[in-house]
Amino acid sequence: MSLTPRDRARRPVLDPTRLAFLTGREEQRFLADRPRSLALLDRARAHMPGGVPMAWMTAMHGHPPVFAAEGDGAWFTDVDGHRYLDMNQADLSMNVGFGPPAVVAAVADRMRRGSQFMLPTEDAIWCAEELAERWELPYWQFTLSASGANTEIIRLARHVSGRDKILMFDGKYHGHIEDSLVIMAGNGVKPELYGLSDAAASRARMVPFNDLDAVDRALAPRDVALCIVEPALTNVGVVMPAEGFHQGLRELTEHYGTFLALDETHTQIASPGGLKRLWNLEADAVGLGKTIGGGVPIGAYGLSETLAQPLKQPPVMQGAPMESVGGVATGGTLYGNALSMAACRAALSQVLTPQGFVRTAALGAQLADGLAGLFAAGSLDWQVHRLTSRSGFTFADHLPRNAAEARELAQPGLYRLLRLWMANRGVWESVATAGPTVSFAMAEAEVEFYLERMREFLGDIL
Ligand SMILES: Cc1ncc(COP(=O)(O)O)c(C=O)c1O
Known part of the structure; x- marks a missing residue:
């Protein structure tokens, strides 16, 4: 036989x-x-x-x-x-x-001189400048994990687009986030694990990777705020994109008015600007974490001019005691802390060269x-x-x-x-x-x- x-x-x-x-x-x-x-x-x-x-x-x-x-x-x-x-x-x-020596020295020095102020340090400017150059996106913000970075990208995309849905690909992992811990179930989507709400799943759409027809169908109702994708899937082994997939994805997201985010948390190891740079991909946002912290917890995300707009607005009183920039739900006590920024600068400048x-x-x-x-x-x-x-x-x-x-x-x-x-x-x-x-x-x-x-x-x- x-x-x-x-x-x-x-x-x-x-x-x-x-x-x-x-x-x-x-x-x-x-x-x-x-x-x-x-x-x-x-x-x-x-x-x-x-x-x-x-x-x-x-x-x-x-x-x-x-x-x-x-x-x-x-x-x-x-x-x-x-x-x-x-x-x-x-x-x-x-x-x-x-223990890369450059990161060890930078972290020890920063720790001695104060590791967290809830204020910016000059290292943050250096890191944002460097990441802007590497990933060709003008604006950067920092969190403590890639999950945190992707969460904020999703919120900004929802706010700016005025839409609610998120499109993802089967086999993805974008962090421990309510919005993305979902799996395909028949023609729909359901929570991936216990403890997650059905409401979050109802705001998600999922399609197979490398299937542009399915992407087209998912975006056609014009209610999708953001499509988030790894340039190559890395959480079900590795699945490489088919020829023309990313170009088609970019064209479809632009056509339907959906923002496109590349999650390069893993694929950043491919080049100084990840696969975005290596494959010359376009996106409205990039999510990062892990490697760029040189061993210290960090997350980072890059934004286009349009997606960054709300964060340039004056603070809005959403209800005492919290003031929020542009009224958008971003931020965390230790986000952008001096220690992460010092570690990231040392890692980018002396190891991830x-x-x-x-x-x-x-x-x-x-x-x-x-x-x-x-x-x-x-x-x-x-x-x-x-x-x-x-x-x-x-x-x-x-x-x-x-x-x-x-x-x-x-x-x-x-x-x-x-x-x-x-x-x-x-x-x-x-x-x-x-x-x-x-x-x-x-x-x-x-x-x-x-x-x-x-x-x-x-x-x-x-
Ligand atoms: C592609 C991708 N995005 C985001 C994350 C979340 O990273 P973290 O757990 O550091 O928040 C991961 C973690 O494996 C990942 O693989």
């Missing part, structure tokens, strides 16, 4: 019995080697649900979390003394590496070439994607074109085994499905270390 391409793509690489055996073996080893982490977890459970400061830390790996001890460059150690090469860098929030991006892209190519070579040598038809420094792969002979296809190709059991197997041999991936990413602290030796582990992994399972 001949297999269709779809059957071939879904065919498991390992038969279920062997997968279960290998996973069980790796799990046992993982737990046996980490007595100190397990003891801390036991103690922690008394006053933190699940034993962690943020419950989702237990949801990510399918095994107990390890307690981290310290990081240095591309590596970190846990409390049991295991050393890991970090190939996901806390979902790219530490893509600069641990144009030369730094050239180097990480070259290492990303080394990683992708190495993976492709290993798969070919193992007679595997797994495909490698190349997103500069982020070079993951799909367990299939083609790359997905949208989130539904990505889920179909995912093989969660195999990812779980891969993650455990790698963790037991000195490679950490917080989000294994994301695919390995080169950090600014890596060199060729680190890429080779990862590839060598992958070679051993394939040797073990095939």
